[in-house]
Amino acid sequence: MLSYLLEMFRQNSVGIPLITRKVVLYHTANKIAYIPPLTSLFAKIPILNLIVALIFWKPFFAVLFAPGLVCILIAILFIIWFERKVTARVQWRYGPLEVSRNVGGIIQPMADGMRYFFQEVIVHREAHKPYFLQFPLITFLPVLLPILVIPAGTIYAINTPYSILVAIALISLIPMIIVAIGWASNSKYAYVGSLREAMMYFSYEIVLMIAAMSMVIIYGSANAIEIVKEQSTIPGILLNPFAALAFFVAIAMATSRFPFEIPEADQEVVFGPFIEYTGIIFGVVMTLAYEKLYLLCMLFSILFLGGWNGPFIPPLGDLSPALWLFLKTIGLMMIFVFFRTFYARYRLDQALKIGWSKLMALAMVALITGLGLGAVNVMGWL
Amino acid sequence: MDEYSIPVPVKPPAEIESLYLPVPPWLEEKSKEGDELVLFVGPQHGGSGHMRLIVRVHGDVIREVIPDPGFVHRGVEKLAENKLYIQNIPLVERPAIMDCINMSLGYVRAIEKALDIEVPERAKYIRTMLAEVCRIGTHLYDAGILSVFLGHTTGFMWPFALRELTCEILMRVSGARITASYVVPGGVRRDVDRGTLNFISDAMTYIQQKSKDFEKVFIRNPVTIARMKDVGVLSRKEAIKYGVVGPFLRASGVEYDVRAVEPYDAYDELTWDVIVADDGDSYSRFLVRVNEIQQSIGIVRQCVKALKDMPEGKIAVDTKGKMLDSVKGTFFRTFGRLTLPAGEFTTLTEASRGTLLYTIVSDGKSNAPYRLRVVTPGWYYLKGFMESLKGCRLADLQAVYGSFGYFPPEADR
């Protein structure tokens, strides 16, 4: 039984030459001294070998490491620091610095995280207590499930022809949970905040889907692996710039980036749905928007920027495409957080108006372009 | 299904409930009848200063805002009755410390009016110059607060960085960054030397250049315009009816500026324009102040030029009209235990946020005012502020709040 599992894990495991290669110490004509690769060290120990094989099993690796949980964590820690730092630099100041002077205070978000981790968690009397505590944890479901269907090069859990559609459907569950959080908080500001979140949800979600659909029509497939393969000659952003623009703005609305930071508006509804959260559960819900941003940016780079296409780095093996995808995603996230420095926030009705009129029109143009390009089978030509 | 409960170990202290601030009892009933949500904004709220606004919202539209000021009411009027006349100078500038020169100027002028003394020319120009520096500082402060209320953090940081310069000017002239207590009856506390004048002139150039960057990033930002245009409109008629003052009145089309209407100090010898806008919305209230910064820079430059041409010294007079080079020595002996003639003396000053009124009622025997009435600009335009919010959307609350630059310590005194 165990050996069967082991075989299954090994057959579909991530190949990273850097780790699985043996390290040669010296090499002469008739002598070779080397350190065997770490994985082969564990290969003989009964239970450990199963664990190691499980870790390198592609579906597991995808969810837990790249592009999953670990990558999300790194991205969030980096992007929160970057957001504070770049804002500070634009504003003629230093930003986080003294916590680690040599590296520009890059571990500042970790300090904040630690502080949140050890702070008291207050559950107020008016809250619907079980839900108040459960919903922040449930948020991990819609955040991690899309990872199953979003591949990073050869690392993927499920290879399905509907991967983009399933991913968008799962991502669009996140606002539901935010609304539920606002309801469970049972506070006036949380109520206003969740209403805003719900309103915004309607205005961007359709645009997001239409923009993605128009690209799917062009590529003739909703399978991310095929979509990226199609883009090896020309990235999607040049094929259908309207869709890219609509998707871009919809991401900003979906993840409450400026100028659409409306549901959580600090000065208006004081973090809206999250107003009553303290300690570590606030840490969890606060990063929700960043997690969503990560997922949507990943989708954007798959749909428009050629996904993991990039020069292959041999020592990284399977990790090389994952790295390219990660870098593109981070780059996009950096652009989104940079908006904070030069935008104020729109009012709710203005954002809805933009969503339902201009953005919707743009999405329609994108759809028509997509239909047109799809009809002439542009991918076949290229 | 019953909702199951999990025990929460920490119980709130019993006295907490008695700590809640009183809410008018009819409010809850009224809101239930009218299908409204009653929101309490402040005093601990990211978009409110030291006051509480009780907002009745119907849908997303504000029906009424009930102010609950007094969180920084410190009883200046009562304290002034128990202090010597010159002890009150630091007191009256505490309500709006970023606007200290204007605040003390009004009070000091009331004393001078009672004593019927004329201030030396040089002191007049120094006072005018510093009053305008304070005006620039206060307008920058309000612009910063407005920006952060709209979520624009860069728009907050840049004006505050420029405000450092006005603080530096005050520090070089008076010794204090913010609370200068510089204006005294009969003149000013000390002279401004040539080096400081050069610094002031350089600082003005720098502020003028850098405010162009601010204009690009915040004032002409499409989001800013969308948020503030046609929001919180006060028509000319309404502005007069609710007694709005200062830049906010001028934004509604009334050309009323105390500096022009009833000139004091050196204002009648300088050339400047009264900035007036017609729209009366949040954006024009903001633009009027932005343009006033430019006018103030012009006034400061003229004052610097005039002061450079003037001989140094002679910056104060004593009660009998004798010129003094310094307020040391005889000054405090004559002014320290001053008794004003009986009567009522009212001065109007154009402080940064609008008209500032001081009325000193003296009984002619005491060496403290019998009654000091202070009406600050914030207290004047609070009514107009509340009225302009009616019919706005909930998110506009902060835009209108910021556009009025409402500073509760000033209003509450």
Next chain:
Amino acid sequence: MKKDVNAENIEFLSSGLIAPIKKWGAKWSLWAVHLVTSCCGVELAHAYASGYDAERWGSLNFGMMRQTNLIIVEGTITKKMARALRITWEQMPDPKFVILIGACGIEGGLFWNSYHITRPWKIIPIDYFVPGCPPTPEGLISAIRALQKKIESGEAKTTAKFRETDLAKLLGTEVGKERKPPKPPLKIAEKPEIKIEPKEVEWEFGKKLIEELKNKMPFAEIFAIDINRIYIKTESKFYEKVAELLESEGFDHVKSLNVIDLPHENKFVVECSVSSYSVEELMPVIVTFSVEIPRDKPRIPSLIRFWPSIDYQEREMHDFFGVWFEGNPWMGNKFLLAPEVETPLRKDFKLEEPSYVLER
């Protein structure tokens, strides 16, 4: 305070296996809640803005008390704000810290004997005091640094060292020896009279205006007290009549509503100053009309129907003197003041007086 909450918080941070991580996290992440309590907020804003940038030390000004761990009390705490401060502090999750800036928070500063302020250290435990009126941003930042050191080492150290001096040597006397305290410089008349008398001024337009007003109000005494200042003395039954006439004259807003308390004559003098925005010649003119009302039954009609701008000033005077403005819907409620303060500006409401102990 029954328990020393700060000591408890420090204890929590420094106990357990993972204490270094807890301390490190709390030390570099002192987020201040946005609770602006008084005018020192100006310097707080400077400390967090470009000039001084307290974010370098990981401190960030943040919106809500639930998500922060530091309260910076900015100066004076009024009786009304004290409640808000206490509630904010109670709702903040542990471990939490408090820095107090400004002289007012320590012993009241300039406002030490005001009827409406209290001492914040009676309300919440405070880690560090920063004196100054207002303190400089450097002062606040050094308090944040000191707090970081306190979290790290667990012991509170003051950052300022004071020189100790022998008072007896300095003053040349023995301390404790009874001395007659000096007389306070304040001299307040026993039975003050408020005389507002006409003044001869060169003011052509004023003479014309006074004539015009005299024709309209034969029942009142009208004179100029200065250039641009006209005073109307009348009886309380004509209060509304005068207002109505002035309103029709073009005086469209209220500059000030003032009440003067004369306890020995048992009366209040209610003065209302009006001016005009819509008529250009009247812009600089302030017309003050005053009436006297009995002190034991201080009732007077509200002028809110002529000038809506008088509304809040009437509420204020109701708070201060207990004058009842009939017709103002707010009467009976407190507006500016905390519920426990009653009619503070009446002359028989005495403030604590300064005492002078030693003379050089």
